[in-house]
Each structure stands twice: as structure tokens, then as C-alpha cells.
Amino acid sequence: AQKVTQAQTEISVVEKEDVTLDCVYETRDTTYYLFWYKQPPSGELVFLIRRNSFDEQNEISGRYSWNFQKSTSSFNFTITASQVVDSAVYFCALSPYSGGGADGLTFGKGTHLIIQP
Amino acid sequence: DADVTQTPRNRITKTGKRIMLECSQTKGHDRMYWYRQDPGLGLRLIYYSFDVKDINKGEISDGYSVSRQAQAKFSLSLESAIPNQTALYFCATLTDNYGYTFGSGTRLTVV
Numbered sequence: 001a002q003k004v005t006q007a008q009t010e011i012s013v014v015e016k017e018d019v020t021l022d023c024v025y026e027t028r029d030t031t032y033y034l035f036w037y038k039q040p041p042s043g044e045l046v047f048l049i050r051r052n053s054f055d056e057q058n059e060i061s062g063r064y065s066w067n068f069q070k071s072t073s074s075f076n077f078t079i080t081a082s083q084v085v086d087s088a089v090y091f092c093a094l095s096p097y098s099g100g101g102a103d104g105l106t107f108g109k110g111t112h113l114i115i116q117p
Numbered sequence: 118d119a120d121v122t123q124t125p126r127n128r129i130t131k132t133g134k135r136i137m138l139e140c141s142q143t144k145g146h147d148r149m150y151w152y153r154q155d156p157g158l159g160l161r162l163i164y165y166s167f168d169v170k171d172i173n174k175g176e177i178s179d180g181y182s183v184s185r186q187a188q189a190k191f192s193l194s195l196e197s198a199i200p201n202q203t204a205l206y207f208c209a210t211l212t213d214n215y216g217y218t219f220g221s222g223t224r225l226t227v228v
Contacts, residue, residue, distance in 0.1 A: 104175060
């Protein structure tokens with residue numbers, strides 16, 4: 001069985017601070033995909049990143065960066081110089097690699113990020 | 118137009134009523150999914166379909182049924198709605214590059 005744990009239920013920081021959202025996963029699959037999604041107050045799910053388990057390079061996209069560590073089964077997400085518009089619920093998710101990940105996603109419970117002006 | 122469209126966006130229904138949530142997609146993807154989101158629980162998979170003849174149960178299929186009427190359409194039904202089915206429901210497709218595209222969600226309230 002697969003499991004994704006986002007231990008931080010809610011994080012509140014002041015604008016311009018850096019913030020890291022933690023994600024720890026469990027899977028018996030040797031290859032898999034990891035995802036991050038953003039859910040702003042409007043409710044839609046916005047895709048942020050997908051990472052293959054055999055690609056352990058960290059990734060940076062603007063103010064966003066992701067640290068994938070297979071040894072600790074973690075896929076953490078950092079926002080640098082946070083902005084009020086970053087306020088949202090963030091979900092980490094996992095799918096098997098076999099079949100192109102077609103069996104659906106296993107989500108964590110989400111981290112509610114509040115950026116105070 | 119959105120790649121994945123869900124209707125209705127909001128719905129209030131009474132306990133015991135049958136209700137159908139509809140999902141349509143414009144990209145011709147074979148694989149479609151229904152998820153349910155409850156506050157503090159994340160999203161959980163209800164059903165998924167690989168094509169019109171292939172329907173699979175997800176983690177929480179009890180109390181739900183689905184119909185894949187065509188490649189582009191995947192409907193979720195609650196045969197007899199109950200209050201604990203009050204939730205935000207999302208439809209999704211699996212894209213060609215193995216990402217998932219989600220609809221805007223249907224907020225269902227069962228009173």
C-alpha cells in the first residue's frame with residue numbers, strides 16, 4: 001500500500017520569509033512518480049511538479065524548489081521569499097510508475113500555508 | 118475552454134435522493150478519474166476508467182457508481198445520497214505525458 005504523509009497541517013509565515021513544506025512517502029514500488037499540487041482558496045487544483053523516482057536531481061522553478069531524497073523517502077517543497085498569493089493548501093501525491101502511473105494518485109492530507117502581509 | 122469540465126459546480130440535495138455528477142474532457146485522453154476531497158483528509162480515489170469498457174474501483178467506492186458513456190464523458194452517481202457524502206468532488210484525466218489534469222470541482226452538500 002502507498003502512503004503520503006504531510007505532517008504540517010498548517011504553517012503561517014510573514015511575507016518574504018522562506019518556507020518549506022514536508023512530504024514523506026511510503027511505497028513498495030521501486031519506481032514511482034511524485035507530485036505537488038496547489039489548491040488556492042478558489043478551490044481548483046494547480047499542478048506544480050511531477051518527479052520520477054529515478055531522477056534525484058533537485059529542481060528549481062522561480063521561487064519554488066523541490067528537494068527529492070530517495071534515501072529518506074522525502075520530497076520537500078520550498079518557497080523562497082513567500083508572497084501573499086502563495087497562500088493555499090498544498091498537496092503532495094504519489095503514483096506507481098508502472099502503467100504510466102495510471103492507477104491514480106495517493107494524496108497526502110495537505111498543508112495549509114498562510115502568508116501574512 | 119477547460120480541458121476537463123465538471124457539472125454542476127455546486128449542488129445541494131436531500132438525503133436519499135439520487136444524484137449524478139458529470140465530467141467531460143476535450144483532449145481525447147483514455148483514462149479518467151473521480152476523487153473526493155474532505156477537509157483535512159486530502160483527496161481520495163473513488164473510481165477510475167481506462168476506457169469505456171474498463172471501470173475500476175478506487176479506495177472509497179462504496180455508495181458510488183460510475184458510467185463511462187463515451188471516451189469524453191465519465192459520470193459519478195450517488196444512488197441514495199447521505200450526509201457524509203458531503204464533499205468536494207474532482208474529476209481528472211491522465212494526460213499523454215503522465216500528468217493529471219483536474220476539473221474545477223463539484224461542491225456537493227447532502228442535507
